[in-house]
Amino acid sequence: MGIKGLTKLLNDEAPGCIKEAELSSYTGRKVAIDASMALYQFIIAIRSGSEGFAAQVLTNEQGEITSHIQGIFNRTIRMLTNGIKPVYVFDGKPPTLKSGELAKRMARRQEAQSKLEAAESVEDKEKYGKRLTRVTRKHSEDAMKLLRLMGVPVVQAPCEAEAQCAELARAGKVWATGTEDMDALCFRTPKLLRRLTFGAANKQPVMEVDYQKAIDGLGLTYEQFVDLCILCGCDYTDTIKGIGPKTALKLVRTHGSIANVVRSLDKKKYQVPAGWIKGSNPAPSAKPDEATEGEDGLEGEGASNKENSEKNESAPPESDEKKKAEDAEKADDA
DNA sequence: CCTCTCCCAGGAGACGGG
DNA sequence: GCCCGTCC
DNA sequence: ACATCCTGGGAGAG
Numbered sequence: 001m002g003i004k005g006l007t008k009l010l011n012d013e014a015p016g017c018i019k020e021a022e023l024s025s026y027t028g029r030k031v032a033i034d035a036s037m038a039l040y041q042f043i044i045a046i047r048s049g050s051e052g053f054a055a056q057v058l059t060n061e062q063g064e065i066t067s068h069i070q071g072i073f074n075r076t077i078r079m080l081t082n083g084i085k086p087v088y089v090f091d092g093k094p095p096t097l098k099s100g101e102l103a104k105r106m107a108r109r110q111e112a113q114s115k116l117e118a119a120e121s122v123e124d125k126e127k128y129g130k131r132l133t134r135v136t137r138k139h140s141e142d143a144m145k146l147l148r149l150m151g152v153p154v155v156q157a158p159c160e161a162e163a164q165c166a167e168l169a170r171a172g173k174v175w176a177t178g179t180e181d182m183d184a185l186c187f188r189t190p191k192l193l194r195r196l197t198f199g200a201a202n203k204q205p206v207m208e209v210d211y212q213k214a215i216d217g218l219g220l221t222y223e224q225f226v227d228l229c230i231l232c233g234c235d236y237t238d239t240i241k242g243i244g245p246k247t248a249l250k251l252v253r254t255h256g257s258i259a260n261v262v263r264s265l266d267k268k269k270y271q272v273p274a275g276w277i278k279g280s281n282p283a284p285s286a287k288p289d290e291a292t293e294g295e296d297g298l299e300g301e302g303a304s305n306k307e308n309s310e311k312n313e314s315a316p317p318e319s320d321e322k323k324k325a326e327d328a329e330k331a332d333d334a
Numbered sequence: 335c336c337t338c339t340c341c342c343a344g345g346a347g348a349c350g351g352g
Numbered sequence: 353g354c355c356c357g358t359c360c
Numbered sequence: 361a362c363a364t365c366c367t368g369g370g371a372g373a374g
Contacts, residue, residue, distance in 0.1 A: 002367095041346085041347075042347065044346080044347095044361055045346060045347050045348095045361080045362090046347055046348085046359080047361090047362075048357095048358070048359070048360080056360095057360085058359060058360040059360055060360060061360085064360095065360090066359090066360050067347090067359090067360080069360090070347085070348085070359055070360075071347055071348075073348095074347070074348045074349070074359090075347075075348075077348095078348075078349095131361080133361080197347080197348090241337085241338080242336090242337065242338085243336095243337085244336065244337050244338085245336095245337095246335080246336060246337085247336070247337080
């Protein structure tokens with residue numbers, strides 16, 4: 001996940017938008033965290049007996065996974081100990097992941113699936129079974145229950161958790177989004193905190209990115225920033241060979257939008273992937289520029305301007321906005 | 335100057351006793 | 353502070 | 361996904 005070379009680009013072109021600090025300097029801050037992402041990592045990472053034979057997840061007497069409970073518990077305790085107030089945000093409707101990454105995951109998953117069925121040895125079955133790991137509804141419910149018992153606020157996002165985290169931050173309900181994924185900036189979270197899980201005892205400090213300083217430093221609008229990220233290469237689209245972060249920035253600055261950039265490119269020199277941005281498509285879809293505006297009610301999903309032909313995700317209705325706000329109020333009590 | 339490719343090292347959750 | 357064993 | 365897999369940094373060519 002992430003935007004290729006974005007961290008370096010920001011360091012080079014928007015100096016000051018990234019800074020590092022001790023965990024202790026965030027005492028008292030409320031931070032929104034994508035719960036599903038955390039759960040997935042815990043389920044993958046927390047295993048016992050990795051040195052011996054069977055690398056197994058932690059389970060209860062019924063054989064159900066409990067790694068995620070252990071992980072969420074420890075991490076939450078750690079943050080609370082440091083005076084940081086987490087707000088866990090759970091995914092709602094599965095996001096319309098873009099064709100690229102989604103297809104890739106699907107392919108990998110199906111490959112594992114078929115290999116699992118073909119597997120004869122116990123080892124193989126175990127091996128391929130692991131590749132099918134995913135966060136289930138039950139895992140999420142377990143975590144929600146735990147968090148509620150701990151008095152930690154939980155938010156149910158209408159769609160993508162990352163987008164919701166950014167909205168909470170924009171609304172001032174939390175101070176920042178805690179994530180390892182720079183994609184969060186594309187949802188306009190005012191502050192992004194990386195390596196928040198590493199404590200004082202650990203090596204790297206917390207990394208803090210200021211969204212406003214970032215786009216100001218780059219000299220771009222929000223829409224242009226999203227376009228830049230797409231050009232740099234994100235999870236959802238292929239990149240154009242020969243165009244890296246520096247060139248992408250220059251192009252967006254010069255032409256103003258990704259549609260204009262693509263239009264102006266020498267197609268003989270640069271291979272634009274099939275089915276790319278509308279500007280590359282002979283059939284113009286309405287007004288390209290408007291597709292990137294947030295006026296349709298879609299939160300964040302700026303990157304969705306490339307999928308305007310697909311079923312547009314039903315926009316998060318106002319009621320969801322209120323619901324999340326209410327939930328976040330509880331954060332104040334914690 | 336910028337990008338691409340290749341290679342390789344390191345990390346992949348957190349705690350706590352020794 | 354590091355090294356590992358442990359967490360279920 | 362720990363008998364693997366992914367990422368980031370550096371070298372070197374185009």
